[in-house]
Amino acid sequence: MYLSRTVIKFGGESGQGINTVGRMLTQSLNRLGLFTFSNREYPSLIKGGVASYQVDVRDKEIYASGKKTNILCTLSEKALHTYIYDLLENGIIIHDGNEIELNQDEEIFVQKNNIQIIYLDSVKVALEAGGIEIMANVVLLGYIWKILKQDVNILIEEVLELLEGKKIDIEAEKACIVAGYSHPSYRNTLGEDIELPSKSLQRKLLMTGNEAVALGALAGGVRAYYGYPMTPATSIQKFLGETADETKILVKQAENEITAALMALGSMYMGTRVLVATSGGGFDLMTETLSCAGISETPLVIVLAQRIGAGTGVPTWTGSGDISVATKGGHGDYPRCVISISDINSAFELTQKAFNIADKYQLPVIILTEKQIAESIYSTSSLPPIQKVDRGLSTGEFRYQITESGISPRWMPTKGLKPYISTSDEHTENGHSTDVADEVKEMSEKRARKMQTLEQEIPEPILFGSENAEAIFIGSGSTKNAVLDAQSTGENIAYLSYEYILPLKTGTLLKLAEKGKRMILIENNQTGQLGNLIREKCSYEFKEKLLKYDGRPFFVDDILDYLNK
Amino acid sequence: MYLSRTVIKFGGESGQGINTVGRMLTQSLNRLGLFTFSNREYPSLIKGGVASYQVDVRDKEIYASGKKTNILCTLSEKALHTYIYDLLENGIIIHDGNEIELNQDEEIFVQKNNIQIIYLDSVKVALEAGGIEIMANVVLLGYIWKILKQDVNILIEEVLELLEGKKIDIEAEKACIVAGYSHPSYRNTLGEDIELPSKSLQRKLLMTGNEAVALGALAGGVRAYYGYPMTPATSIQKFLGETADETKILVKQAENEITAALMALGSMYMGTRVLVATSGGGFDLMTETLSCAGISETPLVIVLAQRIGAGTGVPTWTGSGDISVATKGGHGDYPRCVISISDINSAFELTQKAFNIADKYQLPVIILTEKQIAESIYSTSSLPPIQKVDRGLSTGEFRYQITESGISPRWMPTKGLKPYISTSDEHTENGHSTDVADEVKEMSEKRARKMQTLEQEIPEPILFGSENAEAIFIGSGSTKNAVLDAQSTGENIAYLSYEYILPLKTGTLLKLAEKGKRMILIENNQTGQLGNLIREKCSYEFKEKLLKYDGRPFFVDDILDYLNK
């Protein structure tokens, strides 16, 4: 079986509805109690182009996509030509539309791999079944469901549940599903080798990485969100905005990123918790504020949702090329914490931790995510438990009291409590500006000590797999998922997962390196930015680097190919 | 003799005119044919506080200040208390005003070091001599000139020359100088051990680092300056603005730093050369544009005039803590060049080189300077020769043609030449947006190759001094000056000068390290940012670091103290 999974991929133009049908399929498989991983690729335009929605299904948690697919369902001719070579042997193409002329290479590929092509005019089928045009997508679903050899009633139940509250003709909807399911073009030879695992019928949680960040923020006491639209960060705002009536939080779409960050600074100073999220260019604009948060010791949490490329880059494709700017952006020396999430579980947990660290250590925290994590739909049995909100508030004589830990008392501005000034000027213990050499030195050393204290609190990177694995991948973010998926297909590999990127801990890494293990740096960027940080910290140089920077995430196959090359 | 130099320091409030008197002294010493190094310290306020203007004099080029002074001339009581401990043995205080009560420590210090204090009511002297209040400063000058045992006529000539064009009473001015020079409080024991070197009477060039940058830019064909006020960058704008009628360049004070950078991008795209200068916070705001310049391959040159601290920091004191943000700021992976200047000669030369590199390699170039370099007044016999303007322009089929060197043809937009698009989207050879994996990869690799090509063009860091010196300091920027001044007082040390910080060359460094030399990283920041870059590049870890981050530059004494500790 291909990478212990079954893969169904939809391809079509943006705006053709592949997200809807992909989501319906994901949900229906979820109803069966299976684990899914759904991933979208799309160009930066509203309608047209080629986009895809791929669902990988398995009986265990699955966090990365395979490169190949069992079933390819295409809604546009261009999508068919784009994705045809992704098909596995005995793969199936369901093309929604008229027969298409394949070129010679495609013909050869189809023959060699015994690929079967079904042309299905789904609109026609829908209309004939008494439905309307828009129901074409459930026709396709029905057809696929049949190939997957699943009970059509479960599909019907799920689809109807999803459409609840919308004005639809239930009977017509059902009829269309059935029409697809029992379409005469179906033949037994289709997907003979496809077999979904046995199922628990226990629903899983389905959510995107961004939704998990939003939930983590809420769980951690966040009461406001400030942002400016920028994909792939914006869907955090969407989730928070659409649930605000329930959570009672304040959602503000600011006039630009600079304002969003500065407003957050003001609000955090006052003692609430605000989430801010942005992507590369927007983050650059926030770096002056970051530096200000650093010296004024104001907590600040910014989600940096990475996409590939400098400038506008390749919107909106994935990458992890903002590790350098997250760790070094903003002028001057100042303490900060950089955290990298990799999936919904870590998103949920680390977002809460981020706020605790920001509050307690009074510094800016950057949460790195990636388009791949932000927008992929993960399934999991349950989220990790909610963390305790730890604010580290205390009163004291001076707001910037010099302490051994570097952490000074900080109290919420409150009527009756001693007022203080927070300032971006270098300052004395009471916050007044100073240019006296010793005072400047002492206060900046105090701040620097917070990094040491924090370094003691955070854990070493976790090794997933055995110390004795044949090869150890070292990375952060979504690279973990491809490696662990590869591992679970039986590869004797391990993954050293950097969740905390700053402060950076290298003890475990060096111990593994000393053992003479095969150490492979894996990153979704061009220069190996995490590897550079590691080398800067401990001189360790990676001999092997697996870097991918074409906008695509690591597929499980990339790992296997690399190991077998 | 103290560090082969004589030191005169003025102290007073901002706005009291110490800059005027300091400048007059510098110019007069220059008229004698001596080399001077003049350095100002001042708080970020317009009037009041404590500020200083220190002049170090020698018969050879001198690029750093000594910590101690022979003559301290104070215009405010606070200045006296602030600087009194800077006096050398047998030092002299000329205090402008009534007698001041010294505290016990000061008394002891004065006695122990045989310090002589003169109270001189310079305004009174001026008025009595027939002058007006403002002429008090030449009274002080005259007094100092006497202690320096120099011909009063030379001083008179220089002062009158400096005042040329201003409406002054020449005779009164002269009388005041003479009144100071021949003031009855003078006694032979004052400054017995002070002896200025013999002089050439050959004037030197006197200029600040910022003026040298401005001159370098003009020499290199710069035709416009865009900026927003921020000390210590702004005096570049001042020089260019005030000479614009002569140079015919365009000077634009933009509404903010973002605009300045983007306008420069537009103008550079069109083929002219624009200088942009800013400091830390302003630079942060420009980093998005930097990243855009990187991917669109548009030349851009930004002077980053560093001061110490994150946020607003310690305005306006010196430091070099923006090396990290210069090398890593701006999201994504993109090529750039970072150059560090250290004095007026390198400022003049490297600013020209910066534009040649920006044009030829089509990337952003950051010129790092520091408050210490930007505003200190250097003297030199002559500037280095003017470089050839090298634009690297050529026409070709595609603007972003894939080449081995990474450098694509670039032509100035011109009527009749093939139009092209420059874009911050990842693109194909003709500049059109792409999200095709191979195209994305290929184009980003092409850009990255420019860094390799550039690395081949730039020189290894230069070693000042012998490979066999007892200790080798490694650094960039103004640290060079203190080390070389220390060296010229006879220390057997050398300095490895990093002018090119990105791409970073480490061949020479590693060779020296292999010899088992004593290698000392010297930096004006808290975390050893250049050292971190070096380690990131070649794993070399400095065992010894001399870091200073209290807003003060390295004094020659700091080097000696460190070596002798």
Added chain:
Amino acid sequence: MALELKDYNSTTLPTWCPGCGNFAIHTALKKALIELNIEPSEALISFDIGCNGNGADTVGTYAFKGLHGRSIAVASGVHLANRKFTVIADIGDGGCFHEGLDHLVNAIKSNYDITILIHNNQNFALTTGQATVTTPKGKKMYAQPHGSPERNLDVDSFILNLHPTFFAKAYSGDPLQLTEIIKKGIQHKGCSVINISQSCPTYNREMTPQWFKENIIKLDTLPEYSSNSMEAAKELLETANKTKKIYTGIIFQDTTIPTFYDNLHSRKGIISELAEEVKEYNIKELLKYTNS
């Protein structure tokens, strides 16, 4: 050889939604260039990031596609470097009135000789439909199930109040008028701002061609209206607000105000362009100004 539309097109095709007003705006711009006999190699279009900027690849002129909200600042720099070029800044309402508001204000004030085409589709379209300052109040938008809690910005009055030297309004559904206005804007020496109501059938469905037809009044139909009077212009906008109508045409023009460049003492009498002047420069004469 007469210029044709195809000379202004690249080989790449636009990717906008069917019915999108951006098609017409691009065509009108190209037509305006043709009719003014401005060759593709004499024009530079500075593109923004947004649906509007998604047409950058399709043009055959010089072009720069920079950052979101920044096309005006780039265009300003382009213009100063070489005034021989016709410089267009293309931008959306999101980029123009949110991220890049200060550039708009300052370009108008500085009166650079550029033409700003605001593709005003009343939403952040490319990020899939968030509210901008021009989105109708109460309309449910991305992440705002109850609509935006903000007041609208009366962008026309905002612009007019800055005393622009050329200010016009147009509609993407009236390409002939639009072409004429763009031509006038380009011909105007100074900063020409054209606020174009751009249909966006995807995120601004309410404003159908029919709706526009019913709500637009062309200034041509008001022969007594004079675009030379600031007073009249203000009154017009007030009437527009009260009656909820959109007036298209040249709202205001003032040809008496010099451009930034023309105000520069240092450039008086110089005929060459900055882009043409880059060469070694002997700084000897300047040394007398140092340490001053």
Added chain:
Amino acid sequence: MALELKDYNSTTLPTWCPGCGNFAIHTALKKALIELNIEPSEALISFDIGCNGNGADTVGTYAFKGLHGRSIAVASGVHLANRKFTVIADIGDGGCFHEGLDHLVNAIKSNYDITILIHNNQNFALTTGQATVTTPKGKKMYAQPHGSPERNLDVDSFILNLHPTFFAKAYSGDPLQLTEIIKKGIQHKGCSVINISQSCPTYNREMTPQWFKENIIKLDTLPEYSSNSMEAAKELLETANKTKKIYTGIIFQDTTIPTFYDNLHSRKGIISELAEEVKEYNIKELLKYTNS
């Protein structure tokens, strides 16, 4: 215990030049707080970077000294987190009309309940005297031997045109009136903008106290003037422009417009402040909204 001036002072003394208008502005602000019985621990002043912000150390209230041009944005965030606080944004004309123009526009539009004190000394003072949009035309400034080549921005008209809910003008040399105006600004629920002509004897010598005396007309002396009318306000500013006079007093006030916060559907009926609500939150009920 009655509040006194010293309760609002820290132990640090101001560092402004003798005769600087900033002294009076600070004193007026403190007096206003006293008279409104707002304790030092109930007020937050957000300071900008500039001479104006150089007073930050001298106050005894809560304070935040952030970045140049950004004090309004910080103040906005402060206000949203805890509306019980009296929030003041202190800023110079450079920070307000150059670096941070967008924050001014948007704070007015969003109508946050804050009070903005513009220390308008008509130059970038702390960077030693560059021209701002309010510097008199033709005046020789830093790096501009022939004066600025830019047009001025009519900042009063610019502000008024945004329909602020409270807009006043004042003068640092009239501390009693200034105190009264600041009080009114603080009491006003919504964004209060006070454009204060601030004397700067160092870089704006021309505008001596005498000059101001001759050129200021206090609205108190025009009893027929009503600050409730936008029309009257516009007319007043036009007259001011024509006659080159400065009118001080409340130019315009509108109490009918809700604040941003009050417009928020999600916060309707909630009496606690965001700053008071931070605690663990059970997200179970939200799981049904994921993957939607």
